[in-house]
Amino acid sequence: MSITEMILEKIIKTSKSNITITDGNGIILYTNIDHWSVYEDEPKNYIGKSVFELQEQGILSPSITAIVLNEKQPTQIIQHTKKGKVIMLTAYPIFNDNGEIIRVISYAMDQTEISHLQDEYEQLKRKLKGYQTEVEKLREKEEALYRSKEMQHITKTLQRVANTDATVLMTGESGVGKSMFARKLHTQSHRQKEPFIEVNCSTIPVSLFESEMFGYEPGSFTGAQKKGRQGLIEQAHNGTLFLDEIGELPLSIQAKLLKVLQEKKFMRIGGYKEQHVDFRLVGATNRNLEEMVQKGEFRLDLYYRLNVIPLHIPPLRERKEDISLLINHYIELINSKYKTTKKLHPSTYEILLNYRWPGNVRELENLIERLILISDETIIWPNCLPSSVLGQEVSNRGEASLIEQFITEDHNLKAVIERVEKLMISKAQEQCKSTYEIAKYLGISQPSVIYKLKKYKE
Template sequence: MSIADVILEKIIKTSNNNITVTDGKGIILYTNSDHWSVYDAEPKDYVGESIFELQEQGVLTPSITAVVLNEKQPIQIMQRTKRGKIIMSTAYPIFNDDGEIIRVISYAIDQTEISNLQDQYEQLERKLKGYQTEVEVLRGKEETHYRSKEMQQIAKTLQRVANTDATVLMTGESGVGKSMLARKLHTQGHRRKEPFIEVNCSTIPINLFESEMFGYESGSFTGAQRKGKQGLIEQAHNGTLFLDEIGELPLAMQAKLLKVLQEKKFMRVGGNEERYVDFRLVAATNKDLEDMVEKSEFRLDLYYRLNVIPIHIPPLRDRKEDISLLINHYVELINRKYKTAKKLHSSTYEILLKYRWPGNVRELENLIERLILTSEDTILRPNSLPVSIVGQENANMDEVSLIEQIVVEDHNLKRVVERVEKLMLSKAQKQCKSTYEMAKYLGISQPSVIRKLQKYKEPL
């Protein structure tokens, strides 16, 4: 044995890594005992033995060196020992000048603990989804019925089809509540304890769409996770897949989705094995799919597949009977969420009832949350509303009505004066850029403005 071989053998035997080197026929030349301990093999000298024989004996299942000798390229695989250990093994071939493999170097890392942690995490994730579903069911029971005939009819339709697997297509403007109704449909059906996977088709980049929807196998592309990744469709197995903004789905993905709906099978990116999947599909869009079909922007066959139970949700301006119900619902819901007890002033309530709500239910919910979080007062008065909702003319009228309301509510002159002063200071701050401008606006001296701001602790 040459000095170089002696040095190499010493390096391998004393290394903290699990290393084995074979020749071009799979005969072990160098190894260390740690390499075999991860395979639960007996501590002995394996030098001179064939990895093919060890594979037949079940010590290596499979032997990564055998794979490298067959495929003639670097390989990384996951192995399982007789006792159930998970081993990540990597091997590299070394070629001579004639292109023949003369050596194979392999490394082994015990991944059992990491794999167990991953399984525990996935179990916890499934439990969490189950708890979330139960919460949604409870929330669904607390919801008040709609007042408008259109929404009452929609609620009845959803209830009738909830326990079926019929595909539902929801149409309507953005913000009308399609996502909320899709979730309600899920929680009323027989899949309620399984996952509800919501996908906004307009937010996933086209170049990532296939891998996000169908998942990918290990090493499918640069940056891919080593163990591969479940796609959104696979995550919805046994549950409900909600595809929002389905009108944004690329034509290539439309064909793939159609195949999944027809065959209940799909294949991960970089994979060669078809996987079975079972889910209930709910789709939603604010686009005219029939018009898109005529323009060849949406597949006719997919449209027919989706349009089994069509449900059109009217905009909030066309169902004014529901506005007051929704206002009360979200005031109660958001107060509970942030542990507050704020209420709408009657004038504020009237303005919200008359507003057209171009952003529909989503705009209403967001506004109520903003009012409750940003207002210091317990009573949410019209001056808390954006000018875009009350209008400039109404905003000025609301200030007058607010002053009148202060006088009516409070008979203590000192408190009334202080409240009006605070209101005027707040108005001046919105109109002016400095305390000098505020003094001119209010008709008092600048020191008086500073003194009053400090008194009421308003920001300068």
Template sequence: MSTEDIILEKIIETSNNNITITDGKGVILYTNINHWSVYEHKPKPIIGKSIYELQEQGILSPSITAIVLKEKSPIQIMQNTKTGKIIMSTAYPIFNDNGEIIRVISYAFDQTEIRTLQDQYEKLERKVKGYQTEVEELREKEGALYRSKEMQQISKTILRLANTDATVLLLGESGVGKSMFARKLHTQSNRRKEPFIEVNCSTIPLNLFESEMFGYESGSFTGAQKNGKQGLIEQAHNGTLFLDEIGELPLSIQAKLLKVLQEKKFIRIGGNKEQRVDFRLVTATNKDLEEMVQKGEFRLDLYYRLNVIPLSIPPLRDRKEDISLLINHFMKLINRKYKTTKKLHPSTYEILLIYKWPGNVRELENLVERLILTTEETIILPNSLPANIIGQAKTNRDDISLIEQFIFREDHNLKSVMELVEKWMIIKAQKQCKSTYEMAKYLGISQPSVIRKLKKYKNTAEAEENN
């Protein structure tokens, strides 16, 4: 052995880094054996061994030298060892004058502690997000956001389901409050201290969907983060994964999601290690998934997995009892947010009560914020409302105006006015309801009373016709 070889061997042996040098065929020439403890519990002498042999034994997983010999260029990868450590390896080829690789120098750095700290930080960050969600939920509870019987029943069902892991599918138009109920499922469950990960499937670009959902290892593709990235499914571990707009989920991802739901494990992009995951799945959509299944746009097997407990949330126009409550809630909330004291004029309030709200709760909240921010006066008058709301309100009030003109005549006393109002209410209920039972509920009286009043006003109408 030459003096230069002895010096080189001593430098490598005493180095604080794991340095290994192989020849052009992958046979180890020099290495600092002590640092191989990161690869094996009891490192054995490896001088003269082939890196391909070590790779087959699972000691190098994978061998960076083997990759360099194949690619003929510098490489950096993350390795998983038998001892459970995570190693960042970098290797460089050395060429002779003929362009042949004669040596490969590799360096290995133990990243286990750094990765552990990173994972702990990410876990802590997810918990903080979970606590923030819980705080938001508690703030919402300062006042109930619904009083209608339909919403109260849904709320009771949510509470019954909270401490189970049953998959819930929330159905309803956009803006009805599906996200609110998904959060309620989480904050009332035994997973409340773990993360609540909300994913809007309609906002993630198709080419990024897989990497966002399942994560990736370092170097998996151009532009990937150096240390890899946790996917949204991994972030939801032990918590709740809420997939909003599930109808927008690409078919290719539907198959992968189904596999995760069945096996409770997944593999990051660019990785080869299966990771177990445990989460509660809640989904929501405003689409008809059954129709999508028939058109081949949604997997039937996934649909059955999701449709375990479907809950339909009615639109705001069908639960008018909640409108006034929501108006007051958002006025208070947004005034507090912007440190203002705006109020609605009674006529403005009345218009908002009879508006149909096609955008549901979200539209109502956005409108209240818009009115508070754009109206200069403290009292918000009807002329501050959008033209479409005023127009719809005018149409809805036409029948009321005719009734008012008919009722408030000088020749009508209290008894006749009361009868006219009662008759008008009975006729209105008859138009809107399908049965006398529904009419009774609508009017707040008993079903026999409805039948008596229908008969009374029918007889009155017949008598007027005969006269």
């Protein structure tokens, strides 16, 4: 063996790349361990073997060297081994002065894990697409639950303007359902098959607002993606752009948004060419934009652009006839979700009807879910309600209902008396600082208080 061959053999054996070299007839001359490790075999079993023979045996399926010897040009293929591995192979021919192939060098790279990840990714994409379709179907079926005249008027107005491109501005407290009405408007419009892009303006940092809204070209600033990025306005092309909490828009962005609404054009950060865009704008806010205009916090010209179709959604406390409908709806919906059969006790139901609901529909939905999850009983009693809902006045009613619950659950007089006694001792402990004060509060002796505290502590 010549010095050159010795050096070559050493390079191949110590290389971290999966290398094999054959002669012009496809006989394996040199190879390394890494190459055959992807086939889960030893290299010594293949030195001196013909790649054509290994191909017939199905060990190399197909043999890239055989392809190169036949086609006489560099080749890249994907190979599937008997062990189920996926191998990416690249091979190059070496010619002599007469144009004859004297050697073929091939490189192998195990792509099995990547292939599995790609398969999983494709499966996830298919699942996600299915979920998105289901969500869209549910959203299309989603209807506002109402009895009040105010909500009937809002729904009719949405139906009338749905197939126009008029800008709609929804105002109202947080949780009244502005997002739901925006989606409803989109699904009833001629843009329903196009994107519905929802943006919460209060959650995007001011420093990132412009890039998020308008996108940017490659290399526009430090940290920018190499391929650039579409902005939210561009993503909403042909669809609906819903800007929730639009009162939080920085003044600099307000000016640019106004220009987009007027000219239907925008430019990415770092770009030199304006792009056409067509979308329907729906805005929503819980702030008073007129007051903001007077304070110089919101542009007057943008306000007029937004306020084409103004819709004020009243808070839940101002449409009490809708509360019972919503309670029943979410009880049924969440029971179905968790496969339960919980019900509200009439006293609990009455408290919820009289509650002011500062968080509106969102608070109501969350509270019903909480009650269904934390209640041990099929009947949800008032004592399950948080103190913020009960309040001082209804708290006493809640205790009365709790005593009623004791009587319903246990017909043993002694057991019921003990439960009521324990409740009263507990309440007295909250009100009093010493056993003497507890005794006075309950109208019993101080030794009796000590005895009962010890009894119920155990």
